[in-house]
Amino acid sequence: AWGGGALWAVSLCVGPRWVGGDCGRGPHGCGPWQRPRIRLRPVKVLVIGSGARENAIVRALTLDSSVDAVIAAPGNPGIDAIALCRDLPHGVTDVEGVAALAAALGVDLVVIGPEAPLVAGVADAVRKRGIACFGPSAQAARLEGSKAFAKEVMAEAGVPTALAHVCTTVDEVVGALDALGAPYVVKDDGLAAGKGVVVTDNRAQALAHAVQCLAKPDGRIVVEEFLDGPEVSLFCITDGTTVVPLAPAQDFKRAEDGDEGPNTGGMGAYSPLDWAPASLVQDIVDRVAQPTVDEMRRRGTPFVGVLYVGLALTSRGPRVIEFNARFGDPETQVVLARLVTPLGGLLHSAAIGKLDEIAPLHWRPEHAVAVVIASKGYPQSSRSGDVVEGLSEVGDNAYVLHAATALGKDGAIVSAGGRVLSVVATGSDLAQARDRAYDLVDRIRLKGSQHRTDIALAAQRGEISVHG
Ligand code: AMP
Ligand code: GLY
Numbered sequence: 001a002w003g004g005g006a007l008w009a010v011s012l013c014v015g016p017r018w019v020g021g022d023c024g025r026g027p028h029g030c031g032p033w034q035r036p037r038i039r040l041r042p043v044k045v046l047v048i049g050s051g052a053r054e055n056a057i058v059r060a061l062t063l064d065s066s067v068d069a070v071i072a073a074p075g076n077p078g079i080d081a082i083a084l085c086r087d088l089p090h091g092v093t094d095v096e097g098v099a100a101l102a103a104a105l106g107v108d109l110v111v112i113g114p115e116a117p118l119v120a121g122v123a124d125a126v127r128k129r130g131i132a133c134f135g136p137s138a139q140a141a142r143l144e145g146s147k148a149f150a151k152e153v154m155a156e157a158g159v160p161t162a163l164a165h166v167c168t169t170v171d172e173v174v175g176a177l178d179a180l181g182a183p184y185v186v187k188d189d190g191l192a193a194g195k196g197v198v199v200t201d202n203r204a205q206a207l208a209h210a211v212q213c214l215a216k217p218d219g220r221i222v223v224e225e226f227l228d229g230p231e232v233s234l235f236c237i238t239d240g241t242t243v244v245p246l247a248p249a250q251d252f253k254r255a256e257d258g259d260e261g262p263n264t265g266g267m268g269a270y271s272p273l274d275w276a277p278a279s280l281v282q283d284i285v286d287r288v289a290q291p292t293v294d295e296m297r298r299r300g301t302p303f304v305g306v307l308y309v310g311l312a313l314t315s316r317g318p319r320v321i322e323f324n325a326r327f328g329d330p331e332t333q334v335v336l337a338r339l340v341t342p343l344g345g346l347l348h349s350a351a352i353g354k355l356d357e358i359a360p361l362h363w364r365p366e367h368a369v370a371v372v373i374a375s376k377g378y379p380q381s382s383r384s385g386d387v388v389e390g391l392s393e394v395g396d397n398a399y400v401l402h403a404a405t406a407l408g409k410d411g412a413i414v415s416a417g418g419r420v421l422s423v424v425a426t427g428s429d430l431a432q433a434r435d436r437a438y439d440l441v442d443r444i445r446l447k448g449s450q451h452r453t454d455i456a457l458a459a460q461r462g463e464i465s466v467h468g
Pocket of ligand 1: 253321
């Protein structure tokens with residue numbers, strides 16, 4: 001069902017313009033009075049992106065009874081099965097193309113999945129058209145777009161993170177590597193799809209990565225102190241003022257079992273984290289997310305969307321490894337598998353500056369596990385065009401989300417990139433969720449595909465502990 005639903009005149013801040021009074025909160029900036037065209041609920045939602053994360057977001061939105069229509073652009077064949085997909089001929093970073101599509105569709109809310117459109121300013125262009133948008137402005141998305149900028153904000157906000165040196169020359173890199181010692185952590189300053197970081201004991205390899213990054217135009221790198229301890233991803237929904245944390249998850253960044261091999265975008269995830277201290281989430285909100293959101297607002301570049309806090313729980317306490325300006329992939333797949341609170345209402349509240357009115361979130365007590373099936377060669381390369389079989393298999397409390405898939409000539413689903421599918425399962429404990437996920441993984445066939453077999457295994461065995 002399209003549209004329908006009464007339009008309500010309400011006093012809400014929805015974009016660069018202000019409807020019906022003085023907002024005072026400022027996250028979106030206020031301007032002259034504008035004809036109110038804001039719905040109280042996000043009836044029609046446009047989701048930008050084409051990964052398994054967006055498939056999970058679309059799936060959750062279709063389960064929200066206040067949402068009548070979900071459109072994804074460009075989406076993928078898995079999304080197409082549950083929502084409408086629209087082309088973006090010039091891609092997701094085509095700022096005006098996305099804003100024009102949102103306006104033409106008459107959506108109430110745009111949810112931006114990946115980082116590239118955020119850094120390019122898609123959220124700004126959408127808001128300029130008076131459409132509510134879940135996702136930070138280009139200025140605020142620099143928290144992800146530049147690691148050096150993130151470090152500067154963290155220093156200003158007193159947020160605990162790794163010691164770091166920002167370097168633009170090889171001499172500076174050599175000095176920083178020697179000052180911090182092994183293991184060496186070298187990060188490309190800009191966006192690199194999770195592949196810009198090298199962590200190694202091999203000094204020559206660390207230096208080679210730095211040299212490669214510095215060779216890019218405006219190349220800049222960050223050399224960082226090594227952080228030891230289990231990693232946690234915490235998604236904090238924010239309207240620029242109020243912060244609402246979701247359930248924490250753990251991601252598996254390395255390509256191979258046992259955390260071997262190169263870094264990837266993420267090969268699997270699980271949630272919740274039974275081994276984490278009960279106070280962890282509030283502690284991270286108080287020490288990391290709220291101070292960062294407050295600092296961004298103080299700078300006049302409020303952050304609206306999801307602040308992804310990636311942390312290491314070290315013997316000296318939690319330390320931020322990275323900020324992202326969007327939901328994580330594949331953590332979103334497990335977090336949304338457990339969220340009972342309707343997603344559309346939650347994201348819409350953040351987008352219109354009303355997150356303080358949201359009731360406490362509800363969660364299913366189950367555990368969720370996601371396993372990524374990647375194509376041969378990922379992350380160094382990827383194979384496309386191989387037929388994916390077994391997608392019609394139905395698992396027990398398990399389902400398949402699409403990422404890099406495409407419709408082949410004969411209507412078959414084929415691989416179209418590195419991370420092809422996410423298989424998600426829930427269970428009463430991690431063992432059951434893992435069994436269900438891997439049972440479905442084993443029934444899906446893709447030539448040369450790879451997946452990790454140890455997602456959530458250490459947690460299931462009780463092998464994860466937090467220092468101190
Ligand atoms: P990032 O892109 O900054 O999230 O880094 C990707 C991955 O590299 C992280 O998830 C960690 O596993 C690892 N990593 C990044 N920074 C550090 C650090 N300072 N110490 C240890 N491992 C790190
Ligand atoms: N799973 C890590 C990320 O989304 O960046």
